[in-house]
Structures are given as structure tokens and as C-alpha cells.
Amino acid sequence: MSQLFQEAIIVSILAATIRTMTPLLFSAMGELITQRAGIWNMGVEGTMLTGAFAAYIAATTTGSLWFAVLAAILAGALMGAIIAFMTATLRVDHFIAGLGLNLLAGGLTLYWFQSYIQGRAQPTFSGFQDVAIPMLSDIPVIGPILFSQRALTYVALFVVPLVWFLLYRSRYGLELRCLGENPKALDVKGLSVTARQFAAVMTGSALTGLGGGFLMLGFSDRFLADFTAGRGWIVIVALIAGNWKPKGVLIAVIAFAFLESLATHLQVLGAQVPHQLLLALPYLASIVLLMGVRFRTGQPTRLGIPYKRE
Amino acid sequence: MIRFEPRTERDSLWTATSFAIAVAAGLAVSALLLASTGADVGQVFAALVQGAVGSPKAMATTLVKATPIILTGLATVIAFRAQLWSIGQEGQVFAGAMGGYLGGQLLAGMPPLLFFPGVLASGMAAGMGLGWLAAQLRNRFGVSEIISTVMLNYLVIYLLSWLLQGGPWGEHGTTISYQQSPMLPDETFLPALFGSNRLHAGVLLPFLAAALCAVVMSRTPLGYEIRGLGYNPEALRHKGVNIARTVTIILLTSGGLAALAGATELFGVAHRLRADNLVGLGYTGIIVGMIGGLRPLGTVMAGLFFGGLASGAVYMRVLGDVPASLVPAIQGITLFFFLCAGVLARYRVVRVAVQ
Numbered sequence: 001m002s003q004l005f006q007e008a009i010i011v012s013i014l015a016a017t018i019r020t021m022t023p024l025l026f027s028a029m030g031e032l033i034t035q036r037a038g039i040w041n042m043g044v045e046g047t048m049l050t051g052a053f054a055a056y057i058a059a060t061t062t063g064s065l066w067f068a069v070l071a072a073i074l075a076g077a078l079m080g081a082i083i084a085f086m087t088a089t090l091r092v093d094h095f096i097a098g099l100g101l102n103l104l105a106g107g108l109t110l111y112w113f114q115s116y117i118q119g120r121a122q123p124t125f126s127g128f129q130d131v132a133i134p135m136l137s138d139i140p141v142i143g144p145i146l147f148s149q150r151a152l153t154y155v156a157l158f159v160v161p162l163v164w165f166l167l168y169r170s171r172y173g174l175e176l177r178c179l180g181e182n183p184k185a186l187d188v189k190g191l192s193v194t195a196r197q198f199a200a201v202m203t204g205s206a207l208t209g210l211g212g213g214f215l216m217l218g219f220s221d222r223f224l225a226d227f228t229a230g231r232g233w234i235v236i237v238a239l240i241a242g243n244w245k246p247k248g249v250l251i252a253v254i255a256f257a258f259l260e261s262l263a264t265h266l267q268v269l270g271a272q273v274p275h276q277l278l279l280a281l282p283y284l285a286s287i288v289l290l291m292g293v294r295f296r297t298g299q300p301t302r303l304g305i306p307y308k309r310e
Numbered sequence: 311m312i313r314f315e316p317r318t319e320r321d322s323l324w325t326a327t328s329f330a331i332a333v334a335a336g337l338a339v340s341a342l343l344l345a346s347t348g349a350d351v352g353q354v355f356a357a358l359v360q361g362a363v364g365s366p367k368a369m370a371t372t373l374v375k376a377t378p379i380i381l382t383g384l385a386t387v388i389a390f391r392a393q394l395w396s397i398g399q400e401g402q403v404f405a406g407a408m409g410g411y412l413g414g415q416l417l418a419g420m421p422p423l424l425f426f427p428g429v430l431a432s433g434m435a436a437g438m439g440l441g442w443l444a445a446q447l448r449n450r451f452g453v454s455e456i457i458s459t460v461m462l463n464y465l466v467i468y469l470l471s472w473l474l475q476g477g478p479w480g481e482h483g484t485t486i487s488y489q490q491s492p493m494l495p496d497e498t499f500l501p502a503l504f505g506s507n508r509l510h511a512g513v514l515l516p517f518l519a520a521a522l523c524a525v526v527m528s529r530t531p532l533g534y535e536i537r538g539l540g541y542n543p544e545a546l547r548h549k550g551v552n553i554a555r556t557v558t559i560i561l562l563t564s565g566g567l568a569a570l571a572g573a574t575e576l577f578g579v580a581h582r583l584r585a586d587n588l589v590g591l592g593y594t595g596i597i598v599g600m601i602g603g604l605r606p607l608g609t610v611m612a613g614l615f616f617g618g619l620a621s622g623a624v625y626m627r628v629l630g631d632v633p634a635s636l637v638p639a640i641q642g643i644t645l646f647f648f649l650c651a652g653v654l655a656r657y658r659v660v661r662v663a664v665q
Contacts, residue, residue, distance in 0.1 A: 042456065082646075090653045095395045095456065096600065100649055103597055104642030107635070108343070114633030115347035233460045240457075276472040283461040290458070291451040 007141070009265065014145045016261035017254065018153060023048075023215035024253045025156045027235045028242075029163045030076070030207030032249055035239060036167060037200035038180035039087050040304035042098025045232025046105030047079040047205050051212030053109040056223040057116065060123040065217055068125075069152070069210065072217075076209015079105070080202035088197040091306035102232075110225050124221040128152065128214075150218050159207070164246040176200055180300030183307040193307050208235075230283065237286040243298035252289075259285055317656055325655040332651035336644035343639060349632050361625025362618030370509045371624065374579065376617025378403070378571035380516035382595020383602060383609040384523050385567035391527070391604050392539040392560050398444055398459030399568040400592025401466035402437035404585070406572025408470060409436025411479070411491065411583045414498055414576075426500065430573050437569020440466065441561035449554040455561070463592070470585060479583060490584035500578040510578035516610065519567060524606040536560060568592060590638065597645045603652075616641060 027048055034041045041047075054075035059068035079101060086097035117123070128150045136147040167173040175196060178186050183193045212228060220227075234256055242248030263278035271278075317324075341351045362372050382399045389396040413432025417425050440462055447453040473479045474489045481492045500510040527533040535556045538546040547553055571591055580587045598616055602608030616637075623637045 086649065090650060092649050092653060096649065099395075099397065099596060100600075100642070100645050103593055103638075104646055106593070107638035107640070107642035110635040111343070111633060111639035112347065114635050115349075118631060118633065230460065230464050233457060237457055237461075240454075274472045274476050276468040276476070280465050280468040283464040286461050287447065287453065287458055290453040291447065294452060 009269070011141055011144055013258075013261050013265050015148070016264065017258045018145060018149055019218070020260050021253055021257035022150065022153045022156045022218065023211040024231060024235060024238065024257060025211070025250065026159065026214060027208040027211030027232065028238050028249050028253050029159050029246070030204040030209075030211065031235055031239055032163060032204070032244065032246065033166075033176070033207070034080070034201050034204035035244060035303055036180050036300055037176050037197050037204075038183060038300055038302045038305070038307070039083065039197060039201050040094040040098070041080075041083050041087075041201065041205070042095050042236070043079060043083050043101030043105070043205075043232075044098075044208055044235050045228055045230065046098075046102035047076050047208045048212030048215065048228045048232045048235075049102075049109055049226075050075045050079050050105045051209030052216040052227050053113065053212075053223060054209070055213035055216040056125075057112075059125040059127075059217060063125070065125075065128060068217055069213055072209045072213020073206045074209075076212070077202045077206040079209065080205025081198070083205065084198040084201040087306065088194045088201070091308065094304045094306070106226070109223075113223055113225075122222055125217075127217045127219070127221060150214075152214050152218065156214075160246050160250050167246070177300070180302055183302060187307075187309060197307075208232075211235075234282060234286060237290060240296065240299075241289050241293055243293075243296065244300065245298050248298070255289075256282055256285070315657060328651040328654040329648065331654070332647035333644070336640070336647045339643050339647075340636075340640045343643070344632070344636070353629070354626055354632050354636075357626040357629045358619065358622035361622035364625075367508075368621060368625070371621040372614065372618045373513045374508060374510070374617075375620040376613045377513045377516050377578070378575050378591045379594045379598050379616055379620075380610055380613030381519060381571035381574070382568045382592050383598035383613050384516070384519055384595075384606060385564040385571075386596050386599030387523065387527075387602070387604050387606060387609055388536065388560055388567065389564040390540075390599060392536045392556075393543075394539070394557060394560055394564075395454075395456045396441070396444060396459045396561060396564055397456060397596065398440055398462055398561075398565065398592070399595045400590075401459070401463035402440050402565045402568035403572040403575075403588050403591045404463075404466045404470050405436040405440050405565075406433040406569025407576040407583055407588055408466075408473070408572075409433040409569065410573035410576045412436075414494065418495075418498075422497075422501070425498070426577070429498075429577060430570060433573025433576070434566040434569045437565040437567075437572070438562045439565070440569075441563075441565025442558065444565075445554075445558040445561040449557060467585070470583075474583065474585075481582075491582050494577070494581045498577060499581060500574070510574075512574035512578040515570060515574060516613065519570070520606040520610045523567075527606065532556075532559065568595065571595070594638070594641060597641050601645060601648045 027044060031041060031044050051072035054071040055068040058071035059065060083097055083101055086092045087094050130148050131151050133147040137143045167177060175186060179193065179196055179200065187193050215228065238249055238252035238256060242252040259282050263281050266278055267275050344351045344354055361368055363369055382403060385399050410429045410433030413429040417428045420428065444455050444458050444462065447458045448455050474491060479491045481488050481490055500512050503509045503511055527536065535546065535551055539556060543553060572588060575587060576583060594616060598612045599609050602612040619637050619640060623634045626632050627634050
């Protein structure tokens, strides 16, 4: 009996891991594209927050979740355009531009949110539900973990090989990686570095915004201040820990998601630890993880350095 | 045709013009933002000005609101000038209040001349501890201070939440426990200035700290190292400067300044330990420091401007239906235009003949 109980809990933790992983994975793959193009986008947190907010507004005004997904993607792309303008066009220091974006996003979303709900109860929506794939979801243990998830989770898992293919097997990918390694080579050939960085950052930020949007649509029914609660920073940690490679980033994201779902389950199981300690686990783990990462062979050599034609 | 060319020398008139344009553009976009939510733009701005400088009481509030953000702004200046991108000010403010609270309990009953310096020092020590940790993580393990300080911020905030909710410092009612400590005794309130009940002596600290920072930055070997680290760390290393040691000193100083903001808020304004009035002070300090051009004097001016916005927001909320979160929104917008103006200031407009 207790064995069955344990198995149910393990299945539940693993299923939650896959679910929790989804928003982080979208955002991390987006940031991977951005950073491979040489832009150190520190505005992930703000981009995710804006995506989540756009999704919330769209979901509560139109009632359509797919419209909300689209809103999150567009909001993310818009944030990407701002970052690209600051870094690729104006050549503002990448860290300062990203920090500025985070602070702007925090302020704007909170103001619009408070104006939106002023004088009434906060509107809520009902988010994405699990889609059980027929037959496959009936397989014991693996079924509920892998084949009874939100539709977008399947999409997120598909994004990893897609990004891999884009980076390593397409001409766009070759040019994109060139932006982060040797932008001069593109410039000499008469190709616009700025235009390509705009495209990369906007595509990447659209994915990052989608991550924020799914965090809203898949896990909540309302918006709160600081809704993303540092997940954007964890995405950046995952990129460093995953050595800027799709598979490595995937593994790092799974590790974080596992930790988060473990923390929520420990709470449900009534573990005798303060819940704040469990909430702090991912942040603690980030620091410890980075202490162990010494060699960053995968880091694009021109990452964070504004390109200037000599 | 008009073209932009990089400037070789500074032109202070053009610099001033571009920053004036930035303020104007920031206000214009803020007005658009207000209009987008259906607020009466003229009325809101009038209320903001009235609440910021409209009366002696309003000006006192402005000064009180400016105090913590000038301090966190200075903390930003010290770190960012050295290109150490510490975002730990937010957590260090919390640590400063927590360290101050602990010091207040240990020093209870001491004469004021010992008590107040003691609690401010214990608050600063807590923030310096966080700065030291970030420095060690960077020096020994190569962990970027951007990431480590953000993670430490969240850890500190959860620690305070635990101390106040499940832990030893909370105020426990009969049925519910609030996320705050019991009220501090009257004799621990920072003394008031000019018999005003809101203007506490702590408002003098940012000016003192700014003057000290200005002297340290421009007149001391440490200031030279701070600027050198931001400018050309390689040259600094060749001069025989111990970079790791310099990084540690800078992050300690920055942490101490930010923590001072938290301790001052605890003993000067809130008089009880709680998170509400501390949230965002660190992040606002980053904006204030950057808008101040990473200079102590500029930071004081930007801090007073933002203090006025915060003070005006109180008035605005009473008068109109505008959410107080308008202020962080205006701050973020202003920051962006200042970043653009900083670029603009380095270029000059050149008229080019069309061929």
C-alpha cells in the first residue's frame, strides 16, 4: 500500500516537472537564439513578465486562450525590438539595456494592471487543461507523465530540436551563430549585422514572451505583481549552465523544473520545513550550480560586445 | 541630409540639451500612458507637482521619500562605475532593515548616542555581508555578480518572510499572524528635525554619503581603482592592483550604502519590520543612479526628483483615481529616454550635402 502511495507521488512529481518545465523551456530557447546572435539580453525577466501580462489581458477581454498566446508572442517580439534598438542600433551596454527593460516592464505592467482592475473585482480566466493523448496516456507510469500534458508542452518539447536544426543545419543558423562569433565576416560580405540582430532578438524574445504567456495561461487564473518571480533570471542561469547548447539548456531547465515541483510536493506532503525555504530552493540551486560551472567553451566570443565597423 | 557622428570632445551644452529632451520625451510618453487609461493628464500632473513641492509638508515628504533611493542610488554608482553590475541593492535594503532590527533588540536601553550609530552600523553590516558574499562568489568561483545578486535578493526576501511569518520576529495576533514585527518602542524612533513629526534625522544621511562618495571617487586611490576597473581592468592589473581585493571593497561599500537605506526606513519611517515599505527601493536606486549619470551629485538630484514623484503620488492617489504604480512606470520610461540621451550626447548632428 505504501509502495503504491510512493509510486503515485513520484509519478505526480515527474508529471509536474514536465509541466513546470514548459514556460522555462520556451523562454530559454528564445534567449538561446538571442545570445547566439551576440546580444546578452538581460531583459528576460521583463520580457516574460510582459508576455504574461499581455496573455492575461487578452484572455480576460477576449476569452480566447489562443488569442492570449498570440498576444504574449507579439508582446515578446515588441520587447525584443526595444532591446535590439538599444543594443544593435544605439550600442548601449547590453547589461544596462536589459536592466532598463526589466524595470520598465515591471512599472508599466503594474500600472496598466491596476488601471485595468480599478474599481472592480479582478477578472479571472480558466487556463489550459491537460490533453490526454488516447492510448498512450493509459500506459502505466509513463502515460500520465509524458502523455497527459497541456498541448503547448508538446510544442515546447518540439521547439528544442527545431532550434537545434535552425542553429546547426540551416543557412540562417550559420549566419546567426556568425553574429555571435564573428560579425565582421557578415559585414564584409555586405550583409547587415544590425538587421540580422534585430531579427534574431525579436524571434528569440517572441519565444521568451510565449514562455511568460504560458506561465500565465497554464498555471494561474489571474495576474499579480512580480508574477514571474525571478524565472527570467533562472533562464539565464540555465543558458550558462547548459553551455549555450540546446541539449545542455534542456537538461538545465529540467533540473530547475524538477526542483520546483519537488518543492511544491514537499509542501503538499506536509514536510516539516518552512515553505519559504522550499520556495528559495531554485535560487539557492542556481548559485551552487554556477559555482560548479567553470569552463564556458560554448559562450559566443562576441557575446555582449556591441559590433562597430572599424 | 542629416547624419550623426561620434564626438571626440565633450560639449556640455549639447549634453544638457539631450538630457532636457530626454526629460521632455519621458513626460510626454508618461502623459500618453495616462491618457491610455483614461486619466485627466493635466489634473494628474498638477497633483504630482502639488504633492511634491506644493507646501513645506509636501517638501518634507519628498525629502523623506528621496532618502532611501539616494542611498541605494549611491550604492549603484559605486558598483556600476567599476562595471560591477550588482543588482543586490534590493536584498541589501531588506538585510539592512533586518540587521538594524536585530541590533535594536541587542542594544535596547542604551543611550541614544550609542543606540542609533549602533543600529545603523548593524544594519550596514548585514548589507555588507551580502556584498562580501557576491564578491567571494565572483572572485573564487567566477559567478557573475548580476546573477548571484539577483538570486541573493530572492533568498533574503524569503528569509524575511519566514522570520516574520513562521519565525521569531512576527507579530502574532490571536487568530492570524501578520507579515510584520511588533511596533518598536518610541525611544527607538530616529529623532525628528525642526519639530516636524515626519522629517527624521536620517534625511541628512544621503547628503553626507553623497559628499563622501564624491570625495572618495575623485580624490582617493580607491576612487582611482573604481574608475580604473570600469575603464581598463587590464591596465590596473599591470599596475599591481589586487583586483579581487578591489572588487570585494567595492561590493562591501555598495552593500553597506544600500543597507543604510533599509535601516533608516525602519527607524525613521516604518518603526516596525515589514516588507511593504522596502519593496522596490533597491531597483529604484538603480534607475536613480543611472539617470544621475553614475555621479554622486547627479544621483542626489535624480533622487530628489524621484522622491518628489513618490511624494506627489500620495497626493495624486488621494485626489484622483490614478494608481500609485504610475510612479514606477514613469521611472522606467524616464530611464529609457536617459539611456538614449546618453548616446545622443556622445554624437553630433552633421549636415551632409546630398550628392
